[in-house]
Amino acid sequence: MRASSCVTPHRRGQGRQFLLASMCLALTLVFLCATAEGLEEPRLVYPRLLEERSSEGKLVLRIHDDLILNLERASVAAPQLRVLTEEDGASVTQMYDGHEINRNLYQDRHQLATVELKMRERNAEVTGIVGPHHRIEPVPTMERSESGLIAHMVYEIKHAEVYDKALSFVEKDSRFTARNADAIGSVPEQVNIEVFVVADTVHYSRFKGPREALVYVCIMLNAANLRLTDMTKPMVSLLLTGMEKLLSEDFLIGTSEYLHDSSTIKNFREYGRKMKSAFKDPDILFLLSGRDVVTDGKDGTWDKRGAGIGYVGGVCTSFFVALGEDAPGLFTGVRTVTHEIAHLLGSMHDEDGPSSTVPRHPGAKACPWNDGYIMSYVDNGPNRHRFSKCSIEQMRFVLTVRGKTCWDVVSPSQNLTRKYPGHRNITRRICMKVFPNKENVRAEVINRNGNECKLKCYYSVVVGRFLKTYSTWKDAPDYVSCGKKMVCVRGYCVDAPNFPRKAPGGGRNVTLGTAKVRENQVTQRQTPV
Numbered sequence: 350m351r352a353s354s355c356v357t358p359h360r361r362g363q364g365r366q367f368l369l370a371s372m373c374l375a376l377t378l379v380f381l382c383a384t385a386e387g388l389e390e391p392r393l394v395y396p397r398l399l400e401e402r403s404s405e406g407k408l409v410l411r412i413h414d415d416l417i418l419n420l421e422r423a424s425v426a427a428p429q430l431r432v433l434t435e436e437d438g439a440s441v442t443q444m445y446d447g448h449e450i451n452r453n454l455y456q457d458r459h460q461l462a463t464v465e466l467k468m469r470e471r472n473a474e475v476t477g478i479v480g481p482h483h484r485i486e487p488v489p490t491m492e493r494s495e496s497g498l499i500a501h502m503v504y505e506i507k508h509a510e511v512y513d514k515a516l517s518f519v520e521k522d523s524r525f526t527a528r529n530a531d532a533i534g535s536v537p538e539q540v541n542i543e544v545f546v547v548a549d550t551v552h553y554s555r556f557k558g559p560r561e562a563l564v565y566v567c568i569m570l571n572a573a574n575l576r577l578t579d580m581t582k583p584m585v586s587l588l589l590t591g592m593e594k595l596l597s598e599d600f601l602i603g604t605s606e607y608l609h610d611s612s613t614i615k616n617f618r619e620y621g622r623k624m625k626s627a628f629k630d631p632d633i634l635f636l637l638s639g640r641d642v643v644t645d646g647k648d649g650t651w652d653k654r655g656a657g658i659g660y661v662g663g664v665c666t667s668f669f670v671a672l673g674e675d676a677p678g679l680f681t682g683v684r685t686v687t688h689e690i691a692h693l694l695g696s697m698h699d700e701d702g703p704s705s706t707v708p709r710h711p712g713a714k715a716c717p718w719n720d721g722y723i724m725s726y727v728d729n730g731p732n733r734h735r736f737s738k739c740s741i742e743q744m745r746f747v748l749t750v751r752g753k754t755c756w757d758v759v760s761p762s763q764n765l766t767r768k769y770p771g772h773r774n775i776t777r778r779i780c781m782k783v784f785p786n787k788e789n790v791r792a793e794v795i796n797r798n799g800n801e802c803k804l805k806c807y808y809s810v811v812v813g814r815f816l817k818t819y820s821t822w823k824d825a826p827d828y829v830s831c832g833k834k835m836v837c838v839r840g841y842c843v844d845a846p847n848f849p850r851k852a853p854g855g856g857r858n859v860t861l862g863t864a865k866v867r868e869n870q871v872t873q874r875q876t877p878v
Contacts, residue, residue: 388505394485395498396473398466408455410466412479412503418462420455424586425571427543431591431629432559436779440596441826442627443559444838447589450564456571458578461734463571465564472499477568477680481734482506484680509674509681512654512726514610514644515661515692515701516668536749540583540756542664542694544570545631546592547617548677549601549608551639553594555677566592566637569680573687576723576734580741583748587690588758590631593624601638607651608640610658610672618660618670630759632665633693635686636672657685659692662707662747665755669693684733688723695747696740699725711746713739775826780806783821794831802829802837 392413399409408420426447433442456463464477464485472493479485484506491500546566556562570587577585600616602609613636621634628634644655659671671689675682696713697704699722703712713724716739721729724740736744748755776792784790787808795805807820824840825831831842 388507391505392503393488393491394501394503395494396475396485396501397498398468398473408466410455410464410473410475412475412485412501416460416479416503418455418457418460418464418479420457420462420464420466422451423454423456423463423567423571423574424451425454425567425574425589426450426563427588427590430563430589432563433591433593433596433627434559435594435596436824436826441775443827445560445563450560450567454564454567454571456575458575461572461575463568463575465568469499470497472497474499475501476564478506478572478683479503482508486678504679506680506683507676508684509656509676510654510726512644512652513657513659513673513685513688513692514655515698516611516614516658536583537756538583539586540748541586541588541758542633543590543631543759544587544633544635544690545590545628547595547634547636548592549595549598549636549638549640551605552637552675552677553639555639559592559594562594563589563592565678569675569683569686572680572683573690576687576736579736580744582745583756585694585744585748587633590629593628603640603643606640607643607653608638608672608674609651610642610644610655614658614660614670614672617672618668621670622667632669632755633663633690634670635690636670637682637686638672638674639677640674642672642674656682657689659689661692661697661704662695662710663693664695664747665751684723691724691736691740691744694744696724696736696743699737699739707747707750709746711739711742713737713743715739776804776829779804779823779826783823784808784819794825794829794837796831796842800842802831802840802842804829 394413397411399411410418410420412418428447430445430447430450431442432445433440435441453465453467454463455466460479461481462477462479464475464479467474474487476486477484482505483503485501485503488500488502493499548562548566553562556565567589570589574585574587577587600613600620602612602616617634617636621628625631625634641653642655642657643651643653644658646652655674657671657673660666660668663669663671671693673682673685673689675685695704695707695710697710698718699713699716699720700718701713703710716722716724716737718725719727719729720737721727721732722735722737722740723733724737776794777790780790780792783806790806790808793805793807795803797803802825804823804825805820806823807818809816809818811817825837827838828836831837835842835844837843
């Protein structure tokens with residue numbers, strides 16, 4: 350193992366020396382872990398946004414001497430992103446502004462890089478993928494450089510080896526018919542494929558909150574988009590419309606560490622069918638798991654080489670589901686997600702024949718497996734990050750026969766209404782959990798401090814000549830009414846049809862319950878009967 354050294358731009362006394370020692374220890378542990386996994390040593394860098402732009406007008410971000418990114422804006426988040434989570438035992442839908450998330454997303458098409466770029470005191474803070482084999486993240490515990498640049502680490506990505514299953518299906522009243530096979534002239538120049546992601550608890554729990562999870566998934570999907578850029582007629586872009594923190598994992602087949610592919614995908618398809626309306630009818634539903642995906646071995650045992658599974662041509666049908674493994678935060682599932690989504694878009698493995706369930710499907714016989722493109726398991730250098738001409742032809746064919754109902758984007762036209770999953774009687778259910786043994790529990794949405802939404806839970810009892818009322822405050826769930834044509838959204842009372850992108854009060858992503866009240870503290874008030 351190569352010796353590593355720790356340096357700091359400047360020192361000030363013993364406190365600084367102690368901090369230096371702590372940083373050295375942390376870096377040593379990182380290097381040891383990387384070496385133990387057979388990865389190259391992480392690299393300490395101080396990214397700097399250059400003042401000048403490239404000749405194409407792109408931002409120039411210097412990661413280190415050997416890696417300079419020419420960044421343009423990326424757009425992968427739908428205008429409105431919905432996140433389904435749980436609050437006090439009830440399902441709650443939160444809306445996030447896709448424009449705000451896209452605002453910080455950038456890409457370098459040539460280097461297959463997608464990053465979230467934020468400016469902190471005029472210095473770059475970068476998170477994401479900086480190439481096909483590396484990722485970057487800030488290290489807030491480390492000192493800045495003498496010029497104030499923020500410390501980051503660049504890590505090699507330990508990609509999951511793609512060993513998957515491509516499933517076929519027969520669907521009643523399928524739109525896979527020959528009648529649209531010659532309609533290529535009518536296909537729009539670009540097709541946006543709406544993707545909704547379901548994350549299991551192992552995966553979702555890695556993130557601090559919904560926004561961080563959304564940004565991570567956006568970076569992953571844009572990594573897939575960059576690999577789809579060779580496709581034309583139509584050009585294809587994946588569009589994230591939302592995600593769900595999986596509330597019940599009863600349909601997952603496996604253990605706390607492993608997820609069985611073929612058993613789970615069948616259950617996930619049924620789950621997706623039931624939840625499709627709540628997810629607002631996406632074209633693709635993807636289960637992102639923090640577990641190790643396993644498949645059936647030849648001897649009847651589980652084979653740990655599994656990575657994902659999906660239905661060939663399932664896009665825009667009831668077989669619109671796929672799943673894949675990913676170490677959350679580490680982007681190890683980029684290849685798997687790209688591979689499985691390509692199956693859904695219609696691509697067989699290279700060198701395989703046509704799909705038996707898709708009439709006139711072109712297949713991939715003409716593209717050798719050993720050429721090592723994305724739809725092969727062979728690692729053949731640069732081809733590993735590109736689709737073969739056969740894959741492009743198959744995806745073009747399937748999207749063509751899918752027709753206009755698949756091409757149309759549904760998510761931007763969805764208006765906020767008062768009816769959302771878990772809306773009906775949700776306030777009373779929350780308050781019943783607060784006072785589980787009381788009969789006359791009431792729930793009331795109160796606008797505190799102007800337009801801030803809070804839920805007041807209370808009950809009353811008669812004691813002698815007095816009526817005693819016990820009450821406490823909880824976060825008001827999203828989309829409950831707080832006035833005429835008004836609903837609560839992320840802690841604020843806003844207009845129901847079109848709530849503002851920036852929550853009142855200046856916060857971009859105001860979390861539930863920003864009003865300054867102490868929750869779960871029961872107060873008592875008595876009045877004469």
